[in-house]
Amino acid sequence: MARRGKKKGRPISGWLILDKPVGMGSTEAVSKVKWLFQAEKAGHAGTLDPLASGMLPIALGDATKTVPYVQDGAKIYRFAVAWGEERSTDDLEGPVTKTSETRPSEADIRALLPNYIGVIMQTPPQFSAIKIAGERAYDLAREGETVEIPAREVEIGRLDIVEHGADRTIFEVECGKGTYVRSLARDMGRDLGCFGHIADLRRTEVDPFTSEDFVTVAELEAALPPVSEGEDAPFSGVDRFAALDAFLIDTAAALECLPQVAISDEAASKIRLGNPVIVRGRDAPVEAEEACATARGKLVAIGAIEQGMFKPKRVFAG
Structure with a gap:
């Protein structure tokens, strides 16, 4: 062996x-x-x-x-859209595929923004990590293939104009998982009749x-x-x-979205062996699809609470 x-x-x-x-x-x-x-x-x-x-x-x-x-978690991006050109990659990396002499006014852009708020359908870029028949879209694109990528639902919490100029506009967007900011730039450019691509992109937050x-x-x-x-x-x-x-943030910070259950050292030992324990405390949930158990402020496990019992699914070292 x-x-x-x-x-x-x-x-x-x-x-x-x-x-x-x-x-x-x-x-x-x-x-x-x-x-x-x-x-x-x-x-x-x-x-x-x-x-x-x-x-x-x-x-x-x-x-x-x-x-x-x-x-x-929700994400916040600040990005600049350069108007007048659409590119194969929807950013500065790819060659220009379409051009226009038209430039949108700030009023034109503001009138368009409500169309991009809430749950919308979005088609990912040709150069993306989406899998098509088992292959990454960007691999197929690099081989010269144009593939049909189905549109999918994404959620946009807000989309604001930060600064507007003659040839580019800076935006800030708060969005959910799976949103492509490059697709936002491409689609806004098409809707405005002037084309556009990402000229600068910075992610400023990933909740929490x-x-x-x-x-x-x-x-x-x-x-x-x-x-x-x-x-x-x-x-x-x-x-x-x-x-x-000293630069590290505690692992448990990623689980603020889950119900928190404080347990004793004895219960923590049982959980780390894969055993369920009774959840105690006046405010302890009786049922939860997912919750995290902590002992002395340290993460012990992620699990489900069923009929007042915490059942571990993922256990963390002490």
Whole structure:
């Protein structure tokens, strides 16, 4: 029987809210953060295109179990639409496919905005990660194929004009999971009869995180202690990670959307063994499809509450 290899890295857990720079891909950003923290495991909650900057929540260790809850959170983007050109990628990366001499007035744009508020149908860009017959749309697009991508429902909470100029307009949008801001720019340009594409895109919030949680790559690198001669890792020893670990947000922060159940240390031990426990307390819910249990303020598990019993589904290390 083959022996399981020892995991490489530290069993560190928490959220790092990276202010991703333009030019860095989301996968590249995760790899960078994982290496800096020497973490066993890392993942991100929502891809951000290389040409976009801003919030990329990165989960380390056990926090990766909470990624779906952050992915489902509302997002805020600030973006600039350049009028007069439509591009194959709906941003600056692709070649121009359509042009117009028409430019919209601010009044024209304001009159259009209500059409984009609420639950709307949106067709993702040709260059997107949507799967068509098992293949990514952007792979097919790069091979020169034009594919039919079905429209889908997305939800826009608000769409505001921040600044309007002759050739471009800056907007801020609050939207739900699966919304493509590039598609917003494309569709508004078509509806206004002038075409348009994203000229600048920055994600400023992913619920429950805000811009106050931002950490830059430069700040992370500045927290690195000097590397001693012969060391493979950037540092060794728990104490030498203190400056980096201070940037982490507790794993439980991602679960503020769920009912919270405080339990005893004894109950926590039972849950970590996969056993259900009785939920106690005057305000404790009797039924909940999902809830999180905490002991002494520390996350213990995510589970369901049925007839007053908490039944664990995902357990977290103590």
